[in-house]
Amino acid sequence: MLTVEGLRSRYGRIEVLHGIDLHVDSGEIVTVVGANGAGKTTLLRCLSGVQPVTGGSITFRGEALTPVPAYKRLKRGLAQSPEGRQIFTNLTVEENLRLGAFLFSDDRVEKDMEDAFQMFPILKEKRNLAAGGLSGGQQQMLAMARALMGRPSCLLLDEPSMGLAPIVVQQIFDVVKGLKALNVTVLLVEQNAFGALKIADRGYVMETGHITMSGTAAELIADPRIREAYLGI
Numbered sequence: 269m270l271t272v273e274g275l276r277s278r279y280g281r282i283e284v285l286h287g288i289d290l291h292v293d294s295g296e297i298v299t300v301v302g303a304n305g306a307g308k309t310t311l312l313r314c315l316s317g318v319q320p321v322t323g324g325s326i327t328f329r330g331e332a333l334t335p336v337p338a339y340k341r342l343k344r345g346l347a348q349s350p351e352g353r354q355i356f357t358n359l360t361v362e363e364n365l366r367l368g369a370f371l372f373s374d375d376r377v378e379k380d381m382e383d384a385f386q387m388f389p390i391l392k393e394k395r396n397l398a399a400g401g402l403s404g405g406q407q408q409m410l411a412m413a414r415a416l417m418g419r420p421s422c423l424l425l426d427e428p429s430m431g432l433a434p435i436v437v438q439q440i441f442d443v444v445k446g447l448k449a450l451n452v453t454v455l456l457v458e459q460n461a462f463g464a465l466k467i468a469d470r471g472y473v474m475e476t477g478h479i480t481m482s483g484t485a486a487e488l489i490a491d492p493r494i495r496e497a498y499l500g501i
């Protein structure tokens with residue numbers, strides 16, 4: 269579904285992605301784990317089209333994505349729930365969700381909203397409140413729900429667990445796992461390697477702009493290097 273080959277990107281003169289190769293097959297949950305500053309967010313920004321690519325290629329559902337501007341990528345089925353959530357704090361929960369559905373004007377929007385509320389019941393309770401008043405976990409749920417309102421076939425998730433209490437992290441990861449049943453393919457970028465690998469099918473380890481390891485989630489969890497460096501086991 270999504271293939272990245274030799275992807276390079278830079279900030280000014282400093283290259284931060286040095287030739288990334290990875291792929292995500294339809295229906296998979298794939299995670300990219302790595303320390304702070306490894307380049308995970310830059311990778312997702314390249315995929316969503318807001319960060320210039322200086323080399324390599326991105327192919328999505330058989331088509332080259334690199335020349336497609338960011339605003340058209342959602343139409344192709346690729347949505348991102350960005351790092352830091354970037355919700356509209358002055359708008360209500362419902363208004364945020366409606367913005368996620370800006371591509372559509374059909375009756376399905378209401379059904380999609382009900383599906384989102386079923387996935388995150390707390391958002392239904394708070395649907396008429398300003399999003400800025402939500403807790404961090406609720407804001408993360410809103411960011412994910414808003415991305416899903418765009419009816420993506422593939423969802424890019426940037427550090428959904430960031431700054432959240434363990435119980436909320438578990439809730440979020442459970443929802444991510446449940447996306448499989450909705451036929452949404454997921455690329456999940458995380459510093460919380462253990463949490464991410466527990467729900468993923470496969471994973472990649474990113475270090476200073478390179479992919480240094482890859483394998484099934486079970487292989488990576490069992491690997492002594494991963495256990496020592498990322499899992500603290």
Ligand SMILES: Nc1ncnc2c1ncn2[C@@H]1O[C@H](COP(=O)(O)OP(=O)(O)OP(=O)(O)O)[C@@H](O)[C@H]1O
Nearest residue numbers: 279284302303304305306307308309310311351459
């Ligand atoms: N806007 C920017 N301008 C210059 N350098 C940047 C910018 N954003 C990120 N970088 C640098 O690029 C490298 C990769 O950063 P990136 O945010 O992609 O890493 P990350 O793995 O997502 O880390 P984090 O978990 O902190 O988001 C880092 O060295 C970072 O300092």
